[in-house]
Structures are given as structure tokens and as C-alpha cells.
Amino acid sequence: MTTSQIAVTRTSGVTTPAGFRAAGVAAGIKASGAPDLTLVVNDGPQDAAAAVFTTNKVKAAPVLWSQQAVSDNRLRAVVLNSGGANACTGPEGFQDTHKTAEKVAEVLRISAVDVAVCSTGLIGERLPMDAVLSGVDKAAQVLADTEKAGLDAATAVLTTDTHPKQSALTHPTGFAIGGFVKGAGMLAPNMATMLSVITTDAVITPQQLDEILKATTKVTYDRLDVDGCTSTNDTVLVLASGASGVQPSKEDFAEALHAVCHDLVRQLQGDAEGVTKEISVTVQGAASEDDAVAVARTVARDSLVKTAFFGSDPNWGRIMMALGNAPAQIEADKIDVTLNGVLVCQAGGRAADREGADLSGRDIEVLIDLHLGEAAATVLTTDLSHDYVEENSAYSS
Amino acid sequence: MTTSQIAVTRTSGVTTPAGFRAAGVAAGIKASGAPDLTLVVNDGPQDAAAAVFTTNKVKAAPVLWSQQAVSDNRLRAVVLNSGGANACTGPEGFQDTHKTAEKVAEVLRISAVDVAVCSTGLIGERLPMDAVLSGVDKAAQVLADTEKAGLDAATAVLTTDTHPKQSALTHPTGFAIGGFVKGAGMLAPNMATMLSVITTDAVITPQQLDEILKATTKVTYDRLDVDGCTSTNDTVLVLASGASGVQPSKEDFAEALHAVCHDLVRQLQGDAEGVTKEISVTVQGAASEDDAVAVARTVARDSLVKTAFFGSDPNWGRIMMALGNAPAQIEADKIDVTLNGVLVCQAGGRAADREGADLSGRDIEVLIDLHLGEAAATVLTTDLSHDYVEENSAYSS
Structure with a gap:
């Protein structure tokens, strides 16, 4: 986007x-x-x-x-x-x-x-x-x-x-x-x-x-x-x-x-329910735009990624776990992940110390490079917070 | 199962x-x-x-x-x-x-x-x-x-x-x-x-x-x-x-x-993280077992269904919303939904008063009848609770 x-x-x-x-x-x-x-x-x-x-x-x-x-x-x-x-x-x-x-x-x-x-x-x-x-x-x-x-x-x-x-x-x-x-x-x-x-x-x-x-x-x-x-x-x-x-x-x-x-x-x-983080997940280097969207959406939707971000936790391993489930072409050992400008995962493995990525603010930018092609896409999401659970467990009754 | x-x-x-x-x-x-x-x-x-x-x-x-x-x-x-x-x-x-x-x-x-x-x-x-x-x-x-x-x-x-x-x-x-x-x-x-x-x-x-x-x-x-x-x-x-x-x-x-x-x-x-409800989602009357699994899994995975169950809320509308997103053959106006033995949705619309379904205990049984065939399947899941968010926002750090 x-x-x-x-x-x-x-x-x-x-x-x-x-x-x-x-x-x-x-x-x-x-x-x-x-x-x-x-x-x-x-x-x-x-x-x-x-x-x-x-x-x-x-x-x-x-x-x-x-x-x-x-x-x-x-x-x-x-x-x-x-x-x-x-x-x-x-x-x-x-x-x-x-x-x-x-x-x-x-x-x-x-x-x-x-x-x-x-x-x-x-x-x-x-x-x-x-x-x-x-x-x-x-x-x-x-x-x-x-x-x-x-x-x-x-x-x-x-x-x-x-x-x-x-x-x-x-x-x-x-x-x-x-x-x-x-x-x-x-x-x-x-x-x-x-x-x-x-x-x-x-x-x-x-x-x-x-x-x-x-x-x-x-x-x-x-x-x-x-x-x-x-x-x-x-x-x-x-x-x-x-x-x-x-x-x-x-x-x-x-x-x-x-x-x-x-x-x-x-x-x-x-204004999403319970939002404390506004997260953008950008995938580049994808083989096709459909693949870029599929990977970005799978990461954006993953409950473990979203709870980690609620905790301001730069747990990039969960991003790798999530994208491995995407219906898209990926090669794990080619993937780079950057969190708020800090390259935390390079070629599928640890790069800089994860603690160097500061996720304490409201905005979190996830950049995933698949290194397989030229296509890119961004999906927006939010964190999975206590307030989300609270609002949605008490809505109809 | x-x-x-x-x-x-x-x-x-x-x-x-x-x-x-x-x-x-x-x-x-x-x-x-x-x-x-x-x-x-x-x-x-x-x-x-x-x-x-x-x-x-x-x-x-x-x-x-x-x-x-x-x-x-x-x-x-x-x-x-x-x-x-x-x-x-x-x-x-x-x-x-x-x-x-x-x-x-x-x-x-x-x-x-x-x-x-x-x-x-x-x-x-x-x-x-x-x-x-x-x-x-x-x-x-x-x-x-x-x-x-x-x-x-x-x-x-x-x-x-x-x-x-x-x-x-x-x-x-x-x-x-x-x-x-x-x-x-x-x-x-x-x-x-x-x-x-x-x-x-x-x-x-x-x-x-x-x-x-x-x-x-x-x-x-x-x-x-x-x-x-x-x-x-x-x-x-x-x-x-x-x-x-x-x-x-x-x-x-x-x-x-x-x-x-x-x-x-x-x-x-x-023993799942943060579990307060043990939920079984059974789909019967599906056109194929794959369809039954797909519908059961889509409902079992839906965040709004899971938060409603955390709140013991018999909000069957969210079940209908969720199953409408399943990659399976369904016809909305044929579907019955039963929660802990109470038929709350019949032929895609309201049946008994939802408040009649008591979900206050630990076990919740969801029965969905698609009325399209003979296949059935059960998927087990849990609710989406505050403890799930808490455990998973503080795991790596």
C-alpha cells in the first residue's frame, strides 16, 4: 500500500x-x-x-x-x-x-x-x-x-x-x-x-x-x-x-x-479493537505480487507474531515460523527480516542482536525480503492485545 | 476425532x-x-x-x-x-x-x-x-x-x-x-x-x-x-x-x-497456553470429509469465535460469519448450529434464544450441520483468553 x-x-x-x-x-x-x-x-x-x-x-x-x-x-x-x-x-x-x-x-x-x-x-x-x-x-x-x-x-x-x-x-x-x-x-x-x-x-x-x-x-x-x-x-x-x-x-x-x-x-x-500497535508488514523480493500478499497476510494474521508485538518483543523467529506457513514460494535460507530498520535475520539466520530493534513505540515496520523476484506488497495490521480479548469476549451479552 | x-x-x-x-x-x-x-x-x-x-x-x-x-x-x-x-x-x-x-x-x-x-x-x-x-x-x-x-x-x-x-x-x-x-x-x-x-x-x-x-x-x-x-x-x-x-x-x-x-x-x-475452555467443533452433513475439516478448522481458528467463548457468550452469529469464510461448499440457509445441546441457529437463522445455551463450564461442544451430505469431522481447539495474550507477549524477552 x-x-x-x-x-x-x-x-x-x-x-x-x-x-x-x-x-x-x-x-x-x-x-x-x-x-x-x-x-x-x-x-x-x-x-x-x-x-x-x-x-x-x-x-x-x-x-x-x-x-x-x-x-x-x-x-x-x-x-x-x-x-x-x-x-x-x-x-x-x-x-x-x-x-x-x-x-x-x-x-x-x-x-x-x-x-x-x-x-x-x-x-x-x-x-x-x-x-x-x-x-x-x-x-x-x-x-x-x-x-x-x-x-x-x-x-x-x-x-x-x-x-x-x-x-x-x-x-x-x-x-x-x-x-x-x-x-x-x-x-x-x-x-x-x-x-x-x-x-x-x-x-x-x-x-x-x-x-x-x-x-x-x-x-x-x-x-x-x-x-x-x-x-x-x-x-x-x-x-x-x-x-x-x-x-x-x-x-x-x-x-x-x-x-x-x-x-x-x-x-x-x-481505531481497530484493542489496538496498541500499528503494524505494516512489507514483503519484497517475491516471485509474484500474489506471493508477496500471501506472505505479508500470513505474518500479519499470526497470533504469535501479534502477541509478541503487543509485548514490544522483536521475536523474529515467530515471523519466520509464520511465513513458512504461507501459501507462497519461499526459500528459508534466503530470507532477510528487518524490524524498525534493524536487520535481525539475514539469509534465514540471526543477524544483529534482536534487542537492538526498538518496538516500544506505536508504529512497527516489518520488512521481509524473500530474494526470489521483484514483486512487493504491504499489509497493515494491529497487535493482539488484552483489550482485543476484552472487547470481543463481552460484545453481544 | x-x-x-x-x-x-x-x-x-x-x-x-x-x-x-x-x-x-x-x-x-x-x-x-x-x-x-x-x-x-x-x-x-x-x-x-x-x-x-x-x-x-x-x-x-x-x-x-x-x-x-x-x-x-x-x-x-x-x-x-x-x-x-x-x-x-x-x-x-x-x-x-x-x-x-x-x-x-x-x-x-x-x-x-x-x-x-x-x-x-x-x-x-x-x-x-x-x-x-x-x-x-x-x-x-x-x-x-x-x-x-x-x-x-x-x-x-x-x-x-x-x-x-x-x-x-x-x-x-x-x-x-x-x-x-x-x-x-x-x-x-x-x-x-x-x-x-x-x-x-x-x-x-x-x-x-x-x-x-x-x-x-x-x-x-x-x-x-x-x-x-x-x-x-x-x-x-x-x-x-x-x-x-x-x-x-x-x-x-x-x-x-x-x-x-x-x-x-x-x-x-x-494444557494449551491460556486455556480456560476446551472446545470441540464437529461438522456433519458436509459434502466431503475435506469440507467438514475445512469448516471445523475455520471456526476453531476464528479469533472472534474464540474470544466469545472465553466470555462464555453463545454468540452463534460469529460462528456463521466464520464458517462463511471456509474454503468449502456451504449454503447459508441450510445450516443448523447447536451449542452445548441447544439448537441456537436453524436453517441459517435464529432458533432458540441464545441465552438458553449455557457455556459457563470448561467444555463447549459446537455442532454444525451443513445438510449437504454425509461427511463429518471434529476439530479441537481452545478459547482466546487474557492468559494466552499474556504468555505470548512475554515469552522470548
Whole structure:
């Protein structure tokens, strides 16, 4: 995951591009009374949309609905709720999603098939539909294109997240991209278990939007792996209004989208459940990019590597153990491992004294050189801490 | 993993079968002064042997040595040390293993190629060879065929294990099998990260021994998954002396070996790092046994499932999330999930109130019915607890 050169701001999100209104309200879905329903509306003139969904074979009702809704590459609105995933809820759960989309369509005077639905929270429970439907009314009444409305939208989707996560930029050529993301647990590849809505006022065809989104998520959201758990609800949506009148080059748009997605993913990493270390695992010298990703992901996901890092322990032997399990071409006696700039393992054996690598800070950079080829990749992860265990042993009950 | 009908005892191990002597001594490899070197000797008359090693592509020096030593299906002795894995130690590490085997050969007046070597402990550090070699002398002097010698042998291999783990049986037809195992972390499939030595006085050909051992490990050691981490050193060895003069049927021997291995694996599960719950995940109704194992393993390995169980939380939605990520054929709306006898998920949706499933005890039984076929499999695991994080964040430093 390379760092983009374009500057982003985290003070605004989906309402930065022209043509969008948003809202986030407390609908009463969460027992706590916290905000729990978000609405994002594309007022046009265009309505191109693209999406990427979870690879989990158990898909929540809103994922099944939204896959259909976006199949024509057009969306006018997205409604999202926290307080319940609406997953493993059977035909009734799907009807609840359908009703929610119908309600949004009714209040906005659009078609239900142009409304995507996202849900997050506990799996296996029906949503309180009275609260959801009245929440849609409430949200529609306060839709606005202001920074505050964007922040409200980013806030009402949160579950165990500790703060809203937004990112936006205005490109020198005159178009803007903004977005928000939620996610703190079940963070794994092929949609880093989360919900993300991105807006843009660029003029772009649905086909280009789809192509660029898929290429971008592959190297941003898909390269975060907090706990190896891919959720039933992961969704990334991008909506284009065309309201800027600017038609960017493919390269400019791809670079800008990458900058926003990369920044959102870094915020997901920093707000992951129980995180005390932000770890990047870079593999270079791989025979292929797939191999580089496989090795980096296997190391990033290994419980013994992650607990060692929680303890600030430069235990490179566990990294060697982990990468030996990766489904990739490796030769143990060629491998170098560098921890925060200190070469601790050279040609598969001990190099500098491991204690020379200082891992006491929040950031840990792991560099693995396989010395087999030219391909490289980076996967982001976090440590496995007491707080991770604590948060996840007490979530549903 | 089916439970065997043959009764085993845990009060003795490798010295139960006739023809074997063993010893366990404090050689000074561990700084603590605890026992750290084990010797097991087959006095014959036969010397058939078989082995299964780690699938990790990063293999420790003793694994590389022992693979060669056992390639002719004959072994006369095994030397094992704790206090250092001798992994990622380069050509010098391999020479250390070679020297250790030569030393054993010298004191026992046998050939070094009939000596297997096993090591466990920290990866990436050379062994203190003076201590290892003098330890071999010390162990050879106290070799005995007593129960105490067997227990000493089972004790000197321990690392973070809290107690020695042995199992033995005498078959009604007159042959015996005994063994020990060590392992507490890095416990995962395809050799459940551990060292295990098994002895028998049955008369058996090397080819039969090899065939039965491989079939047995596949459904015992390989079906324990504590943390998904397969180590660099995993080894299971079985040595046959023929001293009973009894040549069992293939079925009798296979059943007896299964009984001992199954019991050793249950002890590994019960002594895993930080364990507060002993969990069995059974998948039935799968299209194939491979699918059943894949689904059971994916659930057994999932951090969110394991933390929920640590919290005694019957959060079946996480089980559905996890199994949706398994590389296997599933249909979400056909799946039933039963927790400790309570059907909490039926046809992919909520059944009984989850709170009706009492997970407050130490044993948790997960039963998943895919309703797609006839195949079934069980994988054993443990919870993900604070103690697991604590032990593994402070192990090397």
C-alpha cells in the first residue's frame, strides 16, 4: 500500500463533493440512544455507482439487496444502520431490508432499486423496523450538504469504533472525493469488514467507476487484516454526481480515489479493537505480487507474531515460523527480516542482536525480503492485545 | 476425532512397552536449571520407525536431520531438548544437530543415522552445545525402563507446558503402546506444533508402521488447532521394538495407536497456553470429509469465535460469519448450529434464544450441520483468553 502524494483532510467527508446531502440521526435502533441511522443522497445530475461486497459465503440481507440494487451501476441513495447486522435473519430479514429501501424511495420520491442498504451490529437478530422506518423519516428531514451533516452521517454508522472516520480531497483539476468508513472488529481481507461510502462530483462513466473502485479496494481495504475475520456485511459504495462538471483523466481519478481510500484504511487500522500497535508488514523480493500478499497476510494474521508485538518483543523467529506457513514460494535460507530498520535475520539466520530493534513505540515496520523476484506488497495490521480479548469476549451479552 | 474404546493410562508412557529405556535430565540448556534433555532408546530386537514432520516450509535443523535419519524406516534412539528450537540457525545449527546425534551414537555404540533429534524452544538462537553434549552423557548414565524414567523423559521436553503429558495401554492381545507429548503454543494442524515420541513392543513392519502412523496423525494431532500457528519443529516419532513377540492385526494396532494419540491430543488441548475452555467443533452433513475439516478448522481458528467463548457468550452469529469464510461448499440457509445441546441457529437463522445455551463450564461442544451430505469431522481447539495474550507477549524477552 503506497502512500499517495495528494493531501487529504479528515475534517469532512461525503458532503465535500457537490451534489450530495447527508444525515445521521438517533432512530432508536440502539438501546443506548446513540445515533444509528445514516442517509446519503446523490442529487445528481448523474447517478453512476459502483460497489464491492464481502466475499463471505454467508451474506447479510442488506448485502444481497444492495448487490441487486447496484447491478445496473446506478444509485440515488444509501441508507445505513448500526445496532444490528440483519444477517442470518432469513426471508424476513430480507423483507426488512426491502421495506427500508421502499421507505427511503418513498420519502425521496425515487425508485427503491436505486437505494442501497447497509447494516452493522450483532448477527442473528431482526431489526426493530418501527425504529428503522421512523428513523428514515427523521433523517430525510435533516438532510443537508454541510460539513456537520457529513460528520453526522459518519457518526451514526459506528459500533465499537471510538470515533468517526472521514477523508476528503479537492483535486487541482476541480473535482472532489469524500467518504467515511466504520469498522473496528471483524477486519480482514476481501473487504476489510466494514462499511464505507464514498462520494464524488467527478463526471465519470459507471464502467470506469467500477473498474477503478475494484482496482483500488484490492490494494487498500483488502490489505488491512486486523483479525482475519471477514464479516457478513462488508460493503464499499462509491456514488458519482457529476455536479462539478469536471471529467478527470482516468489516472487522476484513480490517484485521488486511492488517496481517500488509503487514508480511510489507515484510520480503520488506528481505531481497530484493542489496538496498541500499528503494524505494516512489507514483503519484497517475491516471485509474484500474489506471493508477496500471501506472505505479508500470513505474518500479519499470526497470533504469535501479534502477541509478541503487543509485548514490544522483536521475536523474529515467530515471523519466520509464520511465513513458512504461507501459501507462497519461499526459500528459508534466503530470507532477510528487518524490524524498525534493524536487520535481525539475514539469509534465514540471526543477524544483529534482536534487542537492538526498538518496538516500544506505536508504529512497527516489518520488512521481509524473500530474494526470489521483484514483486512487493504491504499489509497493515494491529497487535493482539488484552483489550482485543476484552472487547470481543463481552460484545453481544 | 472419535473416542476410542480402549482404556489408556496417563501414569506411564514410553517405558511401558518392553525393549525401551528412557531418561530425562537437567543439562543446563535452560537458564532456569529445569530438566531439558530427554533420551529414548530402543533396545530391540527390532528397530522399525516412522515419523511425521511439520509442513512448515521453514524447518528447524533437527527436522531436516531427522527426516534423513528416518528415511530408511529404522531408528535406535531419539534425543530431544527443550530450551532452544535450533531453527533459523543456518548451517552451523545443522552441524549442532549432527554433533548431537554423533554423541548419542558414540555413548550408545550405535550409528548416528539411527538417531533422531528433536528440539523445542526459542527460534533463531544457537544451542549451548557444551551443555547438550554433556547432557547426553548424563542421560545415558541414567537410562532405565522404569515408570519414573518414562516420566522424566516426558518432563525434560516441556517448555510453557504446565505438566508432563503421557499415555499408555496394554492391548488384550499382549502388545503395548506408550508415548509422551509436549506442546502448549504454536498448536496447529499438519502436526499440532509439538514433539511426540511413541513406543511399542509390537512386531510390525516399517511399512505398516508408517502407513498406520500417517493415517492416525491425520485424524488426531492434525485435528487440534489452538492458534493456527504451525511451528518449525513439529515431529511425531514412533519406534517399534518387537520385544513382546506379538504381531497384532493391522486393525488392532491402528485402534491402539489411535487411542494413545487421541489421549495425548486431548492432554495437549487441556494444557494449551491460556486455556480456560476446551472446545470441540464437529461438522456433519458436509459434502466431503475435506469440507467438514475445512469448516471445523475455520471456526476453531476464528479469533472472534474464540474470544466469545472465553466470555462464555453463545454468540452463534460469529460462528456463521466464520464458517462463511471456509474454503468449502456451504449454503447459508441450510445450516443448523447447536451449542452445548441447544439448537441456537436453524436453517441459517435464529432458533432458540441464545441465552438458553449455557457455556459457563470448561467444555463447549459446537455442532454444525451443513445438510449437504454425509461427511463429518471434529476439530479441537481452545478459547482466546487474557492468559494466552499474556504468555505470548512475554515469552522470548
